[in-house]
Amino acid sequence: MAKFFISHSAEDPEIVNAFNDELLRLALGVPKEEIFCTSDRGTLEIGRNFNDDIRENLKESECVIFLITKKFLKSKYCLAELGAAWALKKKTFPLLLDQLNFSVLQSTPFSGMQSIELNHKSKIIQLADEFRNLNLVNDFTSVQLDTKAGTLFEVIKNNESIEEEAPTVEEMAKLKSDYDEAMNYVREHEKKIRDLKKFIENLKATKDLNEINKLEMEGSNDKETFENYVREIGISLRKLDPIVASAIYFDLFSQENFWAKIDSYELRRLTASKYLYVDYDDLSITYNSDHPKLKKCVGKLKLFDDFLNGSPKLVELLEDETEEIISLANIDFWAKFFKVHVII
Template structure:
């Protein structure tokens, strides 16, 4: 069922919208089911309904459209769509201009349309007459006068609650726009220059010694990827003696990276016995105890190295720096372990 009274409003103006709907419903006795107002419970869109489709249905044929024309209203594309629909369909409209707007806001499709000011007490009687002609008024004139008086007494507080539209000084806007255009132009020139520099660097990398090129890249990029890598590697090397020895570390590396490598207790009994004492391994089931303090330290350092290897920039820099080692630069590779961790 399409409602008789459609309240076209901005959602930001709900305090005012509620007051106007109360005035129509309680002051005039217009039945709740005859008033459509999308922002208010009981007057809005039922649960499960599509918002846009329901709004389109309601704006199709109401008897009268009450327009609450605020700054927020004219700044809402949805409100302007409702206004356009009401104009196209030729609905009877009742525009109410809300301060700080004045009647100069009535333009475009509303040009020449008679409107009332929000605080124009007497003019609200025209709304009563309109709804009375539609046989929607069920309350006495006395009830209307009492409710209308209360409405106007409440208006100052209601208007205070309305969010103010944020505006920008036109001169300031023009200045910012000009600066933005200049910045865009300058950025484009920088991008062209950067593209040329990248081509030059690429050509130099093919001609120059790799380690020298990497050193220059580090100098100008300000990165310390190699230093971070070296620090983590040195920390792992220093942990070898604390966890039992290099063979224990190799066993832990294999376990960490999911490689198949058995615990060689027969050839390295002392290393694994010591590892067992510091809780790094368990001899009974030949497993790594990653919850142990030393094991956690090893895992933390390995995670740092993996993170550096996962990032393309850091990987390129570190791999280039150690290119002379002639090994697969893969953290889960035995040659990598032997070269960097001494296992």
């Protein structure tokens, strides 16, 4: 998942492109894949529901940047993203452009929250320093930053909205109604999340780990449950050393022993850390099923395997859509869905 989620109006393409290219990528060295911005070509996957993509990346991102312009404030979708980020308690950076000031946030959940008016090149440099202090970006050169901040500021100034006539009473009422509707939606879902968390906590006293994992993965339909398993298992596997992830694959889903040309130091390190068992006589590497970090991941993999075996219609549909064998025994499935390379 991306590190930065960029919330913006689709009607501000020059500002959005300059912010992503000049500041994040060129000045601060943020890789393209760490930026989720729907205006970037290739960000939204063809064939996927774009609302699901946006919701998933908003949830998993480390921070949300709001490029707040007059057009942003008129967008119902932008206001919904603002409310969702607040509900999810994300680290947020409200950036005020178009000569807007802090007063425009008074009727939002971000009233009183620190925001930045990008009304001078120095404010862009201040923002970059904030990213670095929070370890969101690596170190960067001040000369490069100064140059790119100047370029970005010029784009911002050149794209400021021309003052428009004040909205009518009817238009203001419509905007308030749209905003209230979006916030009611956010509050309803926030309550559902709180209730579910409370329910799960109560279950922990009476149910085993597999029951809890199964409940946490359950979506509103089979497709959503499948996506929940893929997302959560993928995150867990990518946190492991590839050798450990490969050992899990071979132990659970392959008929063969796991052995490969692996640096002996790595094997000794992972064995000493109790992630692996290595049998040099039989030339086999197996994972430690008692390791606390591996138990939950393996438990979800087994539940996912049971779910796939019990959902033949979903599997048939996914295989038709992806032209892949939907099976945990398929290493291409691990690469495509979990983003994990199995060593063979």
